[in-house]
Amino acid sequence: MDRTERILDLVALLLDAREPISWAELREHFPADYGGSDDAAERKFERDKAELVELGFPLTYVQGDDERRDGYIVDRDAYYLPEADLTKEELAVLYAAGSAALASGVFPGRDDLAHALRKIGFFAGESLPTPRVRMELGATQAGQEKEVSARLEQLWEACAARKWVEMSYASPKHPGTTQRKVDPYGLALRRGVWTLVGYCHLRGGLRTFHVHRVRELKANTARPRTPDFQVPEDFSLDNHVAYFPWQHRFHEPVEVVLRLSGALASRASGLFPGAVLETVAEGGVTLARLRVSFLDGLARFCLSLGADCVVEGPESARSRLREMAARVANRHADALEDKVSA
Amino acid sequence: MSNVHERLRRLLFLVPYVSKHPGVTVESLARALNISREDLLEELDLLTCVGRPPFNPDDYIDIYVDNDRVYVDLDQRLFAPPRLTAGEAAALAASAELLRPASGDALQSALQKLEHVLPPQVRERYREMYRKIDASTEAPQALGPLTRAILERREVMFGYASPGRAAEPRRVRPYELLSHRGQWYLQGFCHTRQDARLFRLDRMEDLTVTETPFLPPPDARADVPNPARSSSEASVRVRFSPVAAPYVKERFGQDARPLADGGVEVLVAGDSERWLTQWVLSFGGEAEVMEPVSARAAVARAARASIGL
Numbered sequence: 001m002d003r004t005e006r007i008l009d010l011v012a013l014l015l016d017a018r019e020p021i022s023w024a025e026l027r028e029h030f031p032a033d034y035g036g037s038d039d040a041a042e043r044k045f046e047r048d049k050a051e052l053v054e055l056g057f058p059l060t061y062v063q064g065d066d067e068r069r070d071g072y073i074v075d076r077d078a079y080y081l082p083e084a085d086l087t088k089e090e091l092a093v094l095y096a097a098g099s100a101a102l103a104s105g106v107f108p109g110r111d112d113l114a115h116a117l118r119k120i121g122f123f124a125g126e127s128l129p130t131p132r133v134r135m136e137l138g139a140t141q142a143g144q145e146k147e148v149s150a151r152l153e154q155l156w157e158a159c160a161a162r163k164w165v166e167m168s169y170a171s172p173k174h175p176g177t178t179q180r181k182v183d184p185y186g187l188a189l190r191r192g193v194w195t196l197v198g199y200c201h202l203r204g205g206l207r208t209f210h211v212h213r214v215r216e217l218k219a220n221t222a223r224p225r226t227p228d229f230q231v232p233e234d235f236s237l238d239n240h241v242a243y244f245p246w247q248h249r250f251h252e253p254v255e256v257v258l259r260l261s262g263a264l265a266s267r268a269s270g271l272f273p274g275a276v277l278e279t280v281a282e283g284g285v286t287l288a289r290l291r292v293s294f295l296d297g298l299a300r301f302c303l304s305l306g307a308d309c310v311v312e313g314p315e316s317a318r319s320r321l322r323e324m325a326a327r328v329a330n331r332h333a334d335a336l337e338d339k340v341s342a
Numbered sequence: 343m344s345n346v347h348e349r350l351r352r353l354l355f356l357v358p359y360v361s362k363h364p365g366v367t368v369e370s371l372a373r374a375l376n377i378s379r380e381d382l383l384e385e386l387d388l389l390t391c392v393g394r395p396p397f398n399p400d401d402y403i404d405i406y407v408d409n410d411r412v413y414v415d416l417d418q419r420l421f422a423p424p425r426l427t428a429g430e431a432a433a434l435a436a437s438a439e440l441l442r443p444a445s446g447d448a449l450q451s452a453l454q455k456l457e458h459v460l461p462p463q464v465r466e467r468y469r470e471m472y473r474k475i476d477a478s479t480e481a482p483q484a485l486g487p488l489t490r491a492i493l494e495r496r497e498v499m500f501g502y503a504s505p506g507r508a509a510e511p512r513r514v515r516p517y518e519l520l521s522h523r524g525q526w527y528l529q530g531f532c533h534t535r536q537d538a539r540l541f542r543l544d545r546m547e548d549l550t551v552t553e554t555p556f557l558p559p560p561d562a563r564a565d566v567p568n569p570a571r572s573s574s575e576a577s578v579r580v581r582f583s584p585v586a587a588p589y590v591k592e593r594f595g596q597d598a599r600p601l602a603d604g605g606v607e608v609l610v611a612g613d614s615e616r617w618l619t620q621w622v623l624s625f626g627g628e629a630e631v632m633e634p635v636s637a638r639a640a641v642a643r644a645a646r647a648s649i650g651l
Contacts, residue, residue, distance in 0.1 A: 004349050005391055011354070012403070013394040015419040029395035055350055056427045058461055078461045080422040090452035094438055096489055101437035101477075108475055109433030114376060115351055116430035119423050120456070122359070133489060135440065135521040159474045160429060172588030186474035189440075192521070212592070237476040263503060270482065270544040296626065304624035307647035321648070327627035328645035335638035336646075 001033050007048055011057065015079070020062050020071030050225065083123045091124060100133040105145040106194070108156035108187050148194065148212050152187065155196055155211065158219040159184045162227035164201075168215040177215055178202065183229040187211070188241040197240045199229070208240055243273070245297030246290070256298060256317045258288045262308040271305070287312070299324050352377070353385060357403060357420035365411045386412070394418065428464045431456055432471035439477045441485060482526055482543045485519065487551050492516045497533075497554040501547035509547050514539070515556045578612040579632040581605060586628035612637060619644045 001009075013029065014021065027034045027041060034041040052059050058078040064070040086094070098117045101107040158165050165184055168177040181201040188195045193210055200207040220228060242248045246256075258275075260268050261284060268277050268286040275290040292298050299321045302309045311318045352375055359374060360366060366374075372382040386405055393402035404416035426434070434456065438449050460468055484500075491498050498516050501509035513533040520527045526543040582590045584604035591598045591606060598606040612618060615637065622629045622641050631638045 002388070004346050004353070005388060007346070007350055008353060008389075008392040009394060012392060012401075012418040012420070016394055051347065051350070054347060054427070055354065056424045056461065056464065058463070079424055081425045082459050084455045084459045086452055086455055087448070089448045090455070092489070092493060093441060093448045094434060094452050094456075097438045097441045098434055101440060107433075107437060107477075109429060109436070111348060112427070112429040112433035113437055115355070116426055116434040118355055118374070119426055119430070120434070122355075122362070122423055133441070133492075133519045133521075156433075156475075160471055172592065186476065188476040237473070241476070263508075266503075266547070267544065300624050300626035303626060303645070303648055304620045306620070306623075306644060307650075309648075324626040325645045325648040328623060329642050329649075329651075331627065331630045332638045332642035332645070335635050336642045 001030070003048075006030065006033050007051055010048065010052065014057075014059065014072065014074040015076060017073070020064070020069055020073045022069060022071040025071070081119055081122065084120065086120065086124075091120065094120060096133045100135045104135045106149050106152060108152040108159075108194075110149065110153060112156075144212060151211050151214050151217055152194060154217055154219060155184055155187060159186055161224060162229055162231070163220045163224070164228045165217055165219045167209075167217045169209055170213045170215055172213075180209075182207070182209070185231050185235055186237045188237045190241050190243050195241050197237055206240060242294075245301055246292045246294050248294040248297055250294040250296075253291045253293045254295070254314060254316070256290055256292045256295075256314065257312040258290070258302065259310045259312050260286045260288060260308060261310075264305060264308040292317070295320050296324075303328070349385075353389060354420065355423045356385060357389065357405065357414060357417050358423050360405060360412050360414045361417045361421050364413050368407060368410050368412060371412055383407070392418070425459060425461055425464070426456065428460070428467035428471050431460055431464075431468045432475065435468075435472050436475035436477050439475075441489070484543050484546055484549050485526065487549055488516055488519060488528055488543075491551045492519065492558075494551075495555055495558060497552045497556055498530075498549060499552060500541075500549040502541060503545045503547070510534075512541075513552075514541070515558070517558050577609040578618055578634065578637045579607060579609055580622060581607045581630045581632050582625065583628040586625050607632070615640050623648075 009030070010026075023042075023045070026045065034045055049059060056079070058075040060073055060075070062068065062071065062073055095117065098113055102110060102113055102117070107113060155165065157163075162183075164181055166179070166181050169180050170177045179202070182196070183199040183201075184196055185198045185206075186196075188197060193212070196209040196211055196214070197206065198209070199205070258272070260271075261281075264271065265279075265284060265286045268275070268288050272288045272290055275288040278287040278289075279285070280287060295317055298317065299311075302311060302321055303324055311321050356371075356375060360371065363371075368379060368382060372379050375382065377385070386407065389403050389405050391402070395401070400416065401418070402416065403414070403418050403420070405412065405414040407413075435453055438453065442449055457465060457468065488498065497513060499511065499513050502512045503509040511534070514528070515531040515533075516528055517531070518529045520529060520540075528541045528543060528546075530539065530541070531537070532539040581601070582605050587598075587600075587604060587606045590608060594606075594608050598608050600606055610618065610621075612634070618631075618637060619640050622631055623644060631641050
């Protein structure tokens, strides 16, 4: 019998059973499948059982007593999806986000997500909202989505099963690729880019990897149901990935004060989320205080904002921005015919 | 994940779905399951062989197609789908994070209700897996009201600051929200301009959802804004140092021409001087505009202005 068919038969049998079903009975019911040597049959059933558990089938083995015999039993109430009583608004949020993630093509656990959306929509009938939210995630070039999507799926499974992966990684900081063995702790999305955070065996520490820079990827297939590593209790993805260029952890954090004027004054909270803001000069100027662990990243961003963004302090940040601006000005100086000194 | 697993998940949903929607057409059932018509018919064939021992006629699932519609007479107790698995719940919760904080309390309460319907033995595993995806984007607050306005088909009003100009009031029919490279956009019809427009959410002020209803066009798909690849003929030649080259190559692929010194050169659209200047400056001295000279001058002026010259 086909394995899919056999497992569905088991589901039907167990859902209908009023009494525990013993292993001996199961062998009688499926003589062609669980025939052969005891060992082989038991291993086959163990694999089927593991599949049932993966599907969320609440299967348990009960020890018999005077009233009951030994055998397998399923908790029916724990099997069927109950109505979650989601409000229209709650359903809309889950649907809009879930469908947008699926449609983006680049989201880890795509199959899981598709099944989840179907299930939460089961009781909703025809009233499901049509989401009009679209997201482009994870790919830096058009046409790259498929590859990134496949990598995310593999990494999601490896994260979930806690199996190490081997990959070749193309970092822009080094020519060529390096071979890495990584314990994948989790996946984070920041500004449209997916990042893997994990323990890198090559570097002997926690490292972050952009998923679109992973060239080849292979997960450890030995003993699939036994985890290869533990994720430390206090591990949090958010401590290892940056939202903004100035948050990359390249040096000890310093507090920088920016002076935003003109059109930038009212956009401060959007440009520098999390910064402490103070309005001065009757609303025309906003001072933004923020923690910076990569001054160059901040300087580049400030430079691109133009003259309405000025660094007030500290001096190290001021001079970094000046140096950069002077360098750009000098490289283009012939167009204006005079030079600038930093 | 094995094919058997994927197939089982599909079939354990299929039977209850037909049970709940008797007479569903083959086509809409295939769409609901995201499989082809042929694959669906194959699945239905398999299901007719499924049953429980002792396999008497009434012990089989009785599912059939009649006049291109699907019915189930005996579902063998498959009248509701299984609960969410830990992986399914975690993927759903992580995707919902994409709209945080815009979705406000609805998201929090939805996730609580979902967690509540997970089997107890799955809950801990779900929490563990949920911690492994962090998709919290910097979703702006305006996303919440705009999503609602799109769903309820109501016009919106906001102040909009175009580059270099003070904010002015706009009245817009919101069609679609789009996130591109971490930036959120609203696509819609602007009454003020009498034309289709794309708005950046971070340039909106004082958003209100009006009571005025509208009927959206059937296909209002926004084009992705990409100043680098505009259709304009006038292009700008930009050169990058070896330090910046790998990042530029990542984005431009084959369009980045390698140079002898290890740097690269690309051609980008020149119709937005403002965008070009910002973009070149964001490389902090690792990028240089080669031509035309007007674009070189614009970058030089902007860099000098940043240091008060």
